Amino acid sequence: MSERTPTNQPRRSRLLYTSAAPDDRSRMRAVANNLILHLHPTKVPAPALKWSYTWGLGGISATLAVVLIVTGVLLMFRYDASAATAYTSIQLIETQVLFGSLIRALHHWSANLLVITAFLHLLRVFYTAGFKDGRSTNWIIGIILFLIVLTFNFTGYLLPWDQLAYWAITVGTSLLSYIPLVGQAISDFLLAGPVVGQGALRNFYALHVAVLPTLLILMMSYHFWKVRKDGGISQPKEEEMEENGRRRPIERLTTIPHLVQVEFAAASVLIAGLLLFAIFVPAPLEELANPSHPPNPAKAAWYFMGLQELLLHMHPLAAMLLTGLVLLALIFLPRLDRDAADIGHYFRSAVGRRAAALGALLSLGLIPMLVVVDEWYLDLPALLPGWPTLLSNGLLPLLFSLFGLFLIYALFRWGGRLRHSEVLVGLFSFIFVSLIILTLIGVFFRGANMALVWPF
Amino acid sequence: MTTNTQPAPLTRRNFLKLGLGALSSLAVLEMGAASLFFMQPRRLEGEFGGVVNAGLVESFPVGSVTEFPDGRFYLVRAADGFLALSNRCTHLGCAVHWQANNQHFFCPCHASSFDQQGDVQNPPAPRALDTFPIEISDGQVFVNTLRAEKRDRYTPEQVTQA
Secondary structure, eight states: OOGGGSSSSHHHHHHHHHHSSSSSSHHHHHHHHHHHHHHSSSSGGGGGGOHHHTTTTTHHHHHHHHHHHHHHHHTTTTOOTTTHHHHHHHHHHHSSSSSHHHHHHHHHHHHHHHHHHHHHHHHHHHHHHTTTTSSSHHHHHHHHHHHHHHHOOOOOOOHOOBBBHHHHHHHHHHHTTSSSTTHHHHHHHHHSSSSSSHHHHHHHHHIIIIIHHHHHHHHHHHHHHHHHHHSSSSSOOOGGGTTEEEEEEEEEIIIIIIIIHHHHHHHHEEEEEEEEHHHSOOOOSOHHHHHHHHOOOOOOOOOHOOOOHHHHHHHHHHHHHHHHHHHHHHTHHHHEEEGGGGGTTTTSHHHHHHHHHHHHHHHHHHHHHHHHIIIIIIOOHHHTTTTOOOIIIIIHHHHHHHHHHHHHHHIIIIIIIIOOHHHHHHHHHHHHHHHHHHHHHHHBBBGGGGGGOOOO | OOOOOOOOOOHHHHHHHHHHHHHHHHHHHHHHHHHHHHTTTOOOOTSSSSSEEEEGGSSTTTTTTTEETTTTTTEEEEEEEEEEEEEOOOOOBBBBBTTTTTTTEETTTTOOOOTTTOEEEETOOOSSEEEEEEEEEEEEEEEEEEBBBBBOOOOGGSSSSS
16 A cells, blocks of 8 residues: 555544554564563563572463463353253364364363472462562562462363262361351352352353452452562662772663563463473373262372371361461461562571572471371371361361461571571472372372272 | 532433433342342242151161162151151261261262261261251151251250050
């Protein structure tokens, strides 16, 4: 078109972008850059780009969310949210629909990977004290985002309507009914009835494809916006950057191309890896849900196996209280640890690094031992026959666990004379590693009848 | 701080503000209630729950345990009568199944087991299996699966005389 020369732009394009760019290429770049700079600041501190500081975990999680939305929308075109046809529609996606198996595998594995990357992102922020110095709100938003991701996985789990789905959701919602006073009502509301059925499938579908995505996108936007408002990702305090007694200004790099290139590379590698994995490992699909015969062993989804393992050792109310207390401690962490001097340093200090290692080692030794002792040698309800199980199998193990955590704190704080901030690193290392160990035991070391087995 | 016992004068502006606030709150409440009622638990035709005709009294020998998979219960005939035990484990809702050689109900999810009356033999299950009300008329056993009855442990009055 002759009138579309740079000097003679059509009037309507001026509505979108006013400053005249010399040619098409520059014009497109200007628009793209404008988009990027809505998300990122124009310049970022050079240390923030260091791979070994963030491991790109936030960006990877965001990329996975995009992959999940795209593949999820595609799956919606082919999926029937009805108890009678859901399973068949998944079978059709797997066998008849061109690229159906690949799209479903991409969705499935991305969802599983997102739980891992979001958890690792949380760990990274915890260990680098990224929740300090005015970043407490974003820390809490991050925890809420992690819970949204778990709820996403939980609701998505039911949709294939296979044995795994049916029984994992039965166990999961029964767990809710142990919450005092409101639990049964919440469970009935979620399931739209007393048991998992058509109503539950519809509810979970609506939550999974409408309510949760809206929440996720809102909270993600808030999360990113808050990073900018908090002055970028956490960094060591500027006054520490000294050389020969003179303060050295932190080098600042332009976002384009330095940050954007790294992000683009990470996203490309991630998507290529996901594709390869999804091509070779299709998403699992078990037999059609059978409400009268659970599989043996009937296990929850792997990311809830830590909780399920806890359930084997204590009353559901106690297990939920323990999990809830840990979650509360995480939420209130910015209140518990207000020493902002060590922000941006992994494990707070060299001492903190040793505390983290010691906490992890303690857990590695203690947790498997406790599991084995409780499984084979200790039967509290039988030892205390007159006691209600809520006390013998609930309150006692709960108090024991909390006392154990307090002992670890005391050991580090007064035995090792560590700073409060460093002790918390050790204590939470213990909790995080315990969660991972319980999950591994649940996934690999539990066989038929949920008995302990050797997997190899 | 000085205590201000004088209420703010109800000017036209204040009146409108108050009215707007009240009406908006009312609208939010209405929409919330409507949404809750819209999503309330529903019972679908043909789904689980209702009166099941289990069959003739004579067809269940004393000591027998009969599974009704569609009704999600087991009909137990003890020496003195019938018990309809829900097949939902009281721990986390998995379906228990009767193991005749061990003479107990077993839950594969967390290895709870229950004896023939539904009493807990092996935790983590916190209480005995739920029961469903039984009515016997014209020599036939009717089990009402609409409402499960919770109980801590087995007592003889839970049995319906044959």
